[in-house]
Amino acid sequence: MVAVLKPTYPALRPMRVEDLEQVAAIEAAAYEFPWTFGIFNDCLRAGYASWVLTRTGGEIVGYGVLSVAAGEAHVLNVAVAADERGQGQGRRIMSRLLDLARWHRVERIFLEVRPSNPVAIRLYHDLGFNEIGRRPNYYPARHGREDALVMAMEMLPPEPPLA
Numbered sequence: 001m002v003a004v005l006k007p008t009y010p011a012l013r014p015m016r017v018e019d020l021e022q023v024a025a026i027e028a029a030a031y032e033f034p035w036t037f038g039i040f041n042d043c044l045r046a047g048y049a050s051w052v053l054t055r056t057g058g059e060i061v062g063y064g065v066l067s068v069a070a071g072e073a074h075v076l077n078v079a080v081a082a083d084e085r086g087q088g089q090g091r092r093i094m095s096r097l098l099d100l101a102r103w104h105r106v107e108r109i110f111l112e113v114r115p116s117n118p119v120a121i122r123l124y125h126d127l128g129f130n131e132i133g134r135r136p137n138y139y140p141a142r143h144g145r146e147d148a149l150v151m152a153m154e155m156l157p158p159e160p161p162l163a
C-alpha cells in the first residue's frame with residue numbers, strides 16, 4: 001500500500017515557473033517598486049536558489065531568492081503575503097536560505113534592506129546579520145532614491161576534525 005501524504009503546512013519547496021503568477025502577485029502587493037514576473041523568471045533560469053512557502057492545498061504564502069557565487073551568498077528577495085505576516089513565516093524562509101548558504105559552504109552572506117523597513121531589519125538582526133555599510137541612492141523611492149543598508153553575516157565552516 002502506498003501512503004499518500006498531504007503536505008503539512010507550512011511546506012517549503014523550490015520555486016517553479018508555474019508558481020510565478022502567485023509569486024509576482026505577492027510581490028506586487030508587498031513592495032512599492034516590485035520585481036516583475038520576468039525578473040523572477042530570470043532568477044529561475046539563472047539557477048538562483050528560489051523557494052516558496054506553501055500552505056496545505058498548495059497556495060503560496062511567501063518566497064525567498066538567494067544567489068551563491070565565489071564563496072558568498074546574497075539574499076536577493078524575501079517576502080510573505082500580508083495576511084500571513086507576524087506568524088514566523090518570514091523567519092522560516094530566511095532559515096531555509098541560511099541552510100542553503102551553509103550547504104554551499106559560503107563564508108559570508110549579504111543582503112540589502114531599506115532603512116525604512118524596521119520589520120525586516122529586526123528579523124535580519126535577530127538571525128545574526130550585522131550592518132556593514134550603506135549603498136547611497138540604491139533603491140527607487142517615491143521622492144527620488146533611498147539608501148540601502150548592507151547587512152552581512154559570517155558563516156565560517158566548522159573546524160575540521162583533528163587528525
Ligand SMILES: CC(C)(COP(=O)(O)OP(=O)(O)OC[C@H]1O[C@@H](n2cnc3c(N)ncnc32)[C@H](O)[C@@H]1OP(=O)(O)O)[C@@H](O)C(=O)NCCC(=O)NCCS
Nearest residue numbers: 030078079080085086087088089090091113119120122123
Ligand atoms: C519582512 C517580512 C518577510 C517578515 O516576514 P514575517 O512572516 O512577517 O516575519 P516573522 O513573523 O517570521 O517575524 C520574524 C521577526 O521579524 C520581526 N518582526 C515581524 N513582524 C514585526 C513587526 N510587526 N514589528 C517589528 N518586528 C517584526 C521580529 O524580529 C520577528 O521576530 P519575533 O517574532 O521573534 O519577534 C515581511 O514583513 C514582508 O514580507 N515584508 C514585505 C516585503 C519585505 O519588506 N521584504 C524584505 C525586503 S529586504
